[in-house]
Amino acid sequence: MSKIVIIxxxxxIREELKTFLIRYGYEAxxxxxxxxxxQDTLKEEPDLILLDINLPVFDGYYICREIxxxxxxxxxVVTSRDSEMDELMSMNLGADDFVTKPYNTxxxxxxxxxxxxxxxxxxxxxxxxxxxxxxxxxxxxxxxKEETAxxxxxxxxxxxxxxxxxxxxxxxxxxxDFMWNADAFVDDNNLSVNVTRLRKKLEGLGMEKNIETxxxxxxxxx
Amino acid sequence: xxxKEYISDKLPFLLFNFILFAVASGIMLLIKMGGSLxxxxxxxxxxPLFTYILIEFFKQKNLYDELNSILDHTDKKYLLSxxxxxxxxxxxxxxxxxxxxxxxxxxEHVKSYRDRENEYREYIETWVxxxxxxxxxxxxxxxxxxxxxxxxxxxEIKKIEEYIEQVLYYSRSNNVSKDYLIKEVPLPELIRKVIxxxxxxxxxxxxxxxxxxxxxxxxxxxxxxxxxxNQLIGNAVKYTQEENGKVEFHTVKNQDNLVLSLKDNGxxxxxxxxxxxxEKGFTGENGRQYGGSTGIGLYxxxxxxxxxxxxxxxxxxxxxxxxxxxxxxxGNSI
Numbered sequence: 001m002s003k004i005v006i007i008x009x010x011x012x013i014r015e016e017l018k019t020f021l022i023r024y025g026y027e028a029x030x031x032x033x034x035x036x037x038x039q040d041t042l043k044e045e046p047d048l049i050l051l052d053i054n055l056p057v058f059d060g061y062y063i064c065r066e067i068x069x070x071x072x073x074x075x076x077v078v079t080s081r082d083s084e085m086d087e088l089m090s091m092n093l094g095a096d097d098f099v100t101k102p103y104n105t106x107x108x109x110x111x112x113x114x115x116x117x118x119x120x121x122x123x124x125x126x127x128x129x130x131x132x133x134x135x136x137x138x139x140x141x142x143x144x145k146e147e148t149a150x151x152x153x154x155x156x157x158x159x160x161x162x163x164x165x166x167x168x169x170x171x172x173x174x175x176x177d178f179m180w181n182a183d184a185f186v187d188d189n190n191l192s193v194n195v196t197r198l199r200k201k202l203e204g205l206g207m208e209k210n211i212e213t214x215x216x217x218x219x220x221x222x
Numbered sequence: 223x224x225x226k227e228y229i230s231d232k233l234p235f236l237l238f239n240f241i242l243f244a245v246a247s248g249i250m251l252l253i254k255m256g257g258s259l260x261x262x263x264x265x266x267x268x269x270p271l272f273t274y275i276l277i278e279f280f281k282q283k284n285l286y287d288e289l290n291s292i293l294d295h296t297d298k299k300y301l302l303s304x305x306x307x308x309x310x311x312x313x314x315x316x317x318x319x320x321x322x323x324x325x326x327x328x329x330e331h332v333k334s335y336r337d338r339e340n341e342y343r344e345y346i347e348t349w350v351x352x353x354x355x356x357x358x359x360x361x362x363x364x365x366x367x368x369x370x371x372x373x374x375x376x377x378e379i380k381k382i383e384e385y386i387e388q389v390l391y392y393s394r395s396n397n398v399s400k401d402y403l404i405k406e407v408p409l410p411e412l413i414r415k416v417i418x419x420x421x422x423x424x425x426x427x428x429x430x431x432x433x434x435x436x437x438x439x440x441x442x443x444x445x446x447x448x449x450x451x452n453q454l455i456g457n458a459v460k461y462t463q464e465e466n467g468k469v470e471f472h473t474v475k476n477q478d479n480l481v482l483s484l485k486d487n488g489x490x491x492x493x494x495x496x497x498x499x500x501e502k503g504f505t506g507e508n509g510r511q512y513g514g515s516t517g518i519g520l521y522x523x524x525x526x527x528x529x530x531x532x533x534x535x536x537x538x539x540x541x542x543x544x545x546x547x548x549x550x551x552x553g554n555s556i
Contacts (some may be wrong), residue, residue, distance in 0.1 A: 010355050083403070085403055103361070104418070177421065178427065181418060185430075
């Protein structure tokens with residue numbers, strides 16, 4: 001499990017962010033002593049740091065520079081200062097990414113995932129396994145027992161979303177949200193067509209029981 | 223200033239001298255003094271007087287001609303007292319000093335307003351950054367407690383964020399400052415980012431999006447562009463009906479520019495309103511009918527685009543839809 005340290009002086013954000021990250025399967029620690037924030041951070045040995053810029057005692061730029069002197073831990077700067085200048089400055093000080101407040105949480109998670117994937121290489125799963133079904137995210141193919149089929153970009157996204165919520169009903173709205181956040185701007189009809197095709201492909205592989213429609217609620221991978 | 227004007231200005235003085243001279247000559251004639259004496263009196267009285275008037279005239283004429291030519295050739299006319307050379311004669315010196323003082327006072331007066339405006343602008347910037355913190359925590363709370371109620375709140379929060387962003391850019395647009403940073407901006411990426419920001423609205427209204435036709439890289443400030451495109455998308459979504467709504471983006475590369483167009487199939491704009499949509503505070507027929515319009519969005523887009531050196535124009539057909547184009551001149555685009 002990847003560990004993320006949150007350096008943020010607003011208590012509400014700190015706590016909610018911690019809850020949020022834990023919900024997404026990360027181990028999260030929030031620092032509260034800003035006097036020795038740099039030592040504390042390094043002591044935690046995190047895999048990633050979320051760093052605010054406006055902080056008491058030392059500002060984020062300073063902390064960023066100091067941590068960089070001693071360690072290569074990836075840093076995402078999270079700030080409400082949103083001009084291109086601030087972004088450039090953070091990058092120059094060695095931050096790995098820059099997210100502006102108030103952030104879209106999906107985007108924040110995506111950035112975190114991206115950076116961890118880049119740093120840890122294979123640590124993030126590229127192959128999702130569900131019963132006898134193997135979903136290969138890197139080449140977009142799906143294998144059931146011995147049979148393999150290619151999926152389109154959209155089908156792959158639908159299936160991975162349902163996989164992430166396996167056993168739970170995913171509403172059409174949530175599925176749409178997921179698709180749009182992943183750059184697939186599908187409309188209502190498109191989605192239905194894609195789900196139907198995906199279902200046919202899975203049936204073609206011999207997987208008789210696959211995606212189910214729950215009328216008025218959404219889809220589920222049981 | 224002509225010699226005629228000058229003389230007519232000095233007329234009472236000259237007339238007075240003439241009359242005195244005439245009276246004196248009359249008396250001299252009466253007491254039978256010689257004509258040569260009268261001529262001598264003329265030489266020591268009126269001749270120096272005329273010479274003096276002429277010299278004075280040229281001095282004054284030179285001074286005012288110089289001032290006029292400065293005024294004609296500078297666009298910042300208030301700088302007159304800084305540009306003009308200090309005249310050598312007393313009247314000119316006095317004028318020079320007076321102008322200098324007036325100018326200095328005016329500068330201080332203007333400066334006090336400029337300071338006040340800057341202070342206000344700084345306050346707005348700080349305020350905007352401060353209010354983002356509670357909004358960020360609200361967003362996280364919503365994210366951690368998802369249900370239909372928080373989903374609704376989330377929609378409203380998005381509106382608040384949009385209004386706040388408008389305030390920030392409004393205050394930035396009034397200032398010719400170095401707030402922007404020109405760098406490479408890939409248009410497809412930018413458009414995708416803004417669409418994602420508005421995804422909820424697209425999805426809930428069932429409006430489809432087509433960005434297949436967007437290609438190319440421009441050189442501009444990404445944040446400012448994002449704001450402009452976001453305003454345009456906001457309008458497109460707002461004025462597009464629920465059924466078969468469609469927003470289409472595409473770019474056209476011409477010889478000397480790159481045109482990014484955003485086309486919706488919404489309600490369109492009535493002809494008499496079309497030319498005025500970029501005016502500040504103009505809401506028009508659509509604003510009256512649909513409400514929630516402040517007449518600031520497009521005005522700001524235009525203003526920011528001007529500062530970035532971009533052209534922005536709009537065509538529309540009532541009932542068929544609206545197309546807004548942003549034109550990136552060559553040199554800004556590859």
